[in-house]
Amino acid sequence: MTQSWTGRLHEANSRFEARYPGDPTARQPVHVVYGGAQRFRFDTAAKFGKLALETLRQYGSPYVPETIHRRVVMKLEREPVEDYRIDFEDGYGSRSDAEEDEHADQAGRELARGFREGTLPPFTGIRIKALTNVLAGRAWRTLERFIDAAVDERGGLPENFAVTLPKVTVPDQVSVLDEMLSEIERRFEIANRIAVELMIETPQALINDKGVCAIPAMVEAAGGRCRGIHFGPYDYTSSLNIASTHQSLSHPACDFARQTMLAAVAGTGISVSDGPTKLLPVPVHRGGADLTEAQVAENRAAVNRGMAAHTADIRRALRDGIYQGWDLHPAQLPTRYAATYAFFREGLEAAANRLRNFLDDAQQATLLGNLFDDAASGQGLLNFFLRGHACGALDDADVALTGLTMEEIRGRSFMRILREHRREG
DSSP states (O other), rough: HHHHHHHHHHHHHHHHHHHHOOOOOOOOSSSEEEEEEEGTTTHHHHHHHHHHHHHHHHHOOTTTHHHHHHHHHHHHHHOSSEEEESSTTTTTOOOOOHHHHHHHHHHHHHHHHHHHTTTTTSEEEEOOOOOOOTHHHHHHHHHHHHHHHHHHSSOOOTTEEEEESSSSHHHHHHHHHHHHHHHHHHHTTOOOOEEEEEEOOSSHHHHHHSSSHHHHHHHHHHHOOOEEEEEHHHHHHTTTTOOOGSTTTTHHHHHHHHHHHHHHHTTTOOEEEEOSSOOOOOOOOOOGGGOOHHHHHHHHHHHHHHHHHHHHHHHHHHHHHHHOOEEOOOOGGGHHHHHHHHHHHHHHHHHHHHHEEEEEEEEEEEEOOOOOOOOHHHHHHHHHHHHHHHHTOOHHHHHTTTTOOOHHHHHHHHHHHHHHHHHHH
């Protein structure tokens, strides 16, 4: 009898551990920038950085101290965009087949040039059209032509390349995408497996017709390709008949969607991304030196409103455990990094103290023969430093406050660190 139930427990626990391996082990970008495919060029990220710096110089960063401002400037000069999505959906619109064919070929060639010249962000990808009955053929044609052009020019795809699938409603759409990508990988002899991101922007992507959370089945249908799920707040709230004047990331309906997404993939290694802030930090008047004092003041007020709205949305997401979001305009980059850096800097001292105390407590528990069972909290603190260091909010000196080295932090295992420290002790 004892062997029977211990065997069952071992099997069940092993299945759980395989399905829930923990937080993502790879770097997660703090944002993904969406831009219409017709405008994508090999140096788009650098151009975004220059425009972001112009915004920062003209309007400042009124919500952060000078120390964070300097970090933001350095980031915009060094790596202004962490992830860029070449958009053939909402940011592209409806065009003739001939025009989209041309843009798919061009975007593929530009991606290859950026790959060749080293001008691409660390993460890149393409958003195709939804796999509905009307649009599936066009989505496949665009994806095929784009990758054909990119591989022909460079011989492969960049590391951390992904295909984003919008407006998912049923798992079959995801499994078809998996099959499409497998065919493309075989045909073009692509060695690295192409990742997939799923957009949760319909109620049916959250709750299916059986009243069950639909996300796990959709993730499973991706055949192991899914690396993230992204929230589309405006299509989602429209589907719920929420008036456009009330559609925003702060709406309670969006809180429900995001929390459902987080719960559905918690511990699976799949990341969650928030949607975009609709109010952009851009001036309302153009004209430069010809503007009146009143117009200059109105421009500054408009930019500040957009910055404040963007900052509030980012901080809300970070508070709720979502470390990535969408950006739609270069002027949003300063607030993306400023708000993110402020979050990590504000939590640095407390997180460092807690992690150092966890290590001390665990060591003491080991010496006394007790069981230290708070490894999950320790792992969460480790992830705080991993994320903060990856985006530039924290440096090696900040990490050193924990009593650990960056090499230990990059090991990504709190339990391994405990074992090493126990041997050293």
